[in-house]
Amino acid sequence: MLKNIIARTPIRRSFSALSSLKQIPSDGDKGSTQNLKYEPLSEAQEAYLDRVVRVDQAGELGADYIYAGQYFVLANKYPHLKPVLQHMWDQEIHHHNTFNTLQLKNRVRPSLITPLWKLGAFAMGAGTAIISPQAAMACTEAVETVIGGHYNEQLRCLTNQYELEKPDSSFGIPAEIKDLTSTIRQFRDDELEHLNTAIEYDSKKAVPYMLLTEGIKGICKVAIWTAERV
Amino acid sequence: MISKRLIAGSRIFARGYRPAGFEYINPINSRGPLKYGKDSPQYKVLSHTLAKSVPMYGFNERAIVNSLNELGYPSTMLSVIGSSNGPSFFHSSPALMELLKFHLVDKRLNLTENISLETPVDQLPSLEHLVIKRLEMNVPVAKHLSQLLSQLSIPGPFLVDYSMPELHRLSDDMIYFSTEKDHNDFAWYSKRLAVSCAYVSSELFMAQDRSPDYKETFEFAREKLHRVSTLGEYYNNTEEFAWYTLLSTINLVKSQLARG
Numbered sequence: 001m002l003k004n005i006i007a008r009t010p011i012r013r014s015f016s017a018l019s020s021l022k023q024i025p026s027d028g029d030k031g032s033t034q035n036l037k038y039e040p041l042s043e044a045q046e047a048y049l050d051r052v053v054r055v056d057q058a059g060e061l062g063a064d065y066i067y068a069g070q071y072f073v074l075a076n077k078y079p080h081l082k083p084v085l086q087h088m089w090d091q092e093i094h095h096h097n098t099f100n101t102l103q104l105k106n107r108v109r110p111s112l113i114t115p116l117w118k119l120g121a122f123a124m125g126a127g128t129a130i131i132s133p134q135a136a137m138a139c140t141e142a143v144e145t146v147i148g149g150h151y152n153e154q155l156r157c158l159t160n161q162y163e164l165e166k167p168d169s170s171f172g173i174p175a176e177i178k179d180l181t182s183t184i185r186q187f188r189d190d191e192l193e194h195l196n197t198a199i200e201y202d203s204k205k206a207v208p209y210m211l212l213t214e215g216i217k218g219i220c221k222v223a224i225w226t227a228e229r230v
Numbered sequence: 231m232i233s234k235r236l237i238a239g240s241r242i243f244a245r246g247y248r249p250a251g252f253e254y255i256n257p258i259n260s261r262g263p264l265k266y267g268k269d270s271p272q273y274k275v276l277s278h279t280l281a282k283s284v285p286m287y288g289f290n291e292r293a294i295v296n297s298l299n300e301l302g303y304p305s306t307m308l309s310v311i312g313s314s315n316g317p318s319f320f321h322s323s324p325a326l327m328e329l330l331k332f333h334l335v336d337k338r339l340n341l342t343e344n345i346s347l348e349t350p351v352d353q354l355p356s357l358e359h360l361v362i363k364r365l366e367m368n369v370p371v372a373k374h375l376s377q378l379l380s381q382l383s384i385p386g387p388f389l390v391d392y393s394m395p396e397l398h399r400l401s402d403d404m405i406y407f408s409t410e411k412d413h414n415d416f417a418w419y420s421k422r423l424a425v426s427c428a429y430v431s432s433e434l435f436m437a438q439d440r441s442p443d444y445k446e447t448f449e450f451a452r453e454k455l456h457r458v459s460t461l462g463e464y465y466n467n468t469e470e471f472a473w474y475t476l477l478s479t480i481n482l483v484k485s486q487l488a489r490g
């Protein structure tokens with residue numbers, strides 16, 4: 001309603017010679033501030049992005065291999081789990097590929113102990129799956145909890161710390177950072193969806209539940225700490 | 231102090247995130263360890279030294295002083311040039327260290343200066359081309375290469391902070407700006423290490439080379455790179471075969487178990 005009224009009120013008339021002064025600088029001008037480049041990232045900001053890409057790549061590689069391990073053990077024994085695992089695994093492969101391209105594009109070095117991550121992740125997936133399908137789901141639950149929290153931490157930092165200044169002293173977030181943020185946000189949602197799936201498929205009924213989940217959470221935190229640095 | 235050095239040592243591979251260039255103003259200093267731009271007096275003096283004086287006098291202070299005289303700077307500029315390096319007991323004078331650093335960094339940057347980041351992959355030069363091009367940049371100073379290499383390999387802070395990191399940055403640049411396939415896992419490290427080794431051994435060869443136009447050096451470098459890539463192929467084939475054998479063994483066991 002209100003909108004209509006405002007739209008209908010006549011524009012105040014003035015001398016036509018002055019009208020050019022009143023024009024609000026629109027599209028053309030806006031375009032030029034948008035085209036202005038940002039001040040370069042600080043060393044600390046670059047170092048943080050370096051870490052983010054490396055640790056996320058290593059993490060998604062881990063997730064990829066955990067599901068591979070689970071799928072390897074469970075797919076034929078429990079056919080009802082096959083499509084569920086396949087779906088989650090496919091998503092993790094997509095995440096892994098995304099971070100692989102980011103790593104190459106931004107020339108970030110991969111984690112030095114990548115072979116260890118591969119082996120460890122596959123062993124973790126296959127090992128918990130051998131105990132029982134519920135244990136495998138408990139493993140998924142623990143891993144996705146830690147990863148979800150870790151992604152949230154990164155998002156907090158990426159949205160807070162990357163307001164860069166332009167020469168006309170306006171602030172903004174570079175498209176590159178925005179893309180990274182939206183990618184991570186999307187992936188975090190996917191991971192939390194996996195967490196729900198795991199709980200739906202009886203992760204809480206795994207037998208040494210506390211031991212499994214807390215142990216795996218601990219391992220994941222240590223792995224994250226290491227992958228950021230080495 | 232020692233622990234700081236050790237950490238620095240572990241950073242031979244350290245190299246930060248490279249942001250998308252088009253979104254940011256170029257930082258004032260985008261020339262790596264060189265703290266001055268191309269229009270600074272330091273740059274003028276050092277590039278003149280490398281081009282004109284080093285072929286005559288070799289890598290020593292006399293070369294820098296000669297260039298200072300020719301360009302009309304007072305010889306006290308020598309201390310300005312070396313100001314970013316601390317004095318060292320076992321290494322050469324700060325100004326000379328700066329010259330060595332300049333040789334490494336400036337030639338590395340010149341190598342890929344004309345390759346834009348947006349170049350499509352199929353138009354990039356090959357790795358071999360870049361290695362040869364970098365070796366060709368050494369031709370004017372080739373007579374004094376053994377002097378240079380021995381200076382660069384004196385154990386100490388300079389080796390850890392500049393010589394080694396610059397070598398690995400060079401091989402990283404050469405792989406990134408060439409058609410060479412890059413990797414997401416441990417192969418990232420092994421490929422860079424292999425290229426670095428091939429490059430350094432070609433430089434060592436060049437220091438001893440007496441053939442006309444250093445023909446043998448370039449042949450040696452090509453041969454060396456070829457051997458590195460064959461070695462990579464051997465490894466990949468072995469890995470693929472091992473993986474295939476593992477999977478087929480597992481499937482065999484599974485099928486036998488299923489039969490009961």
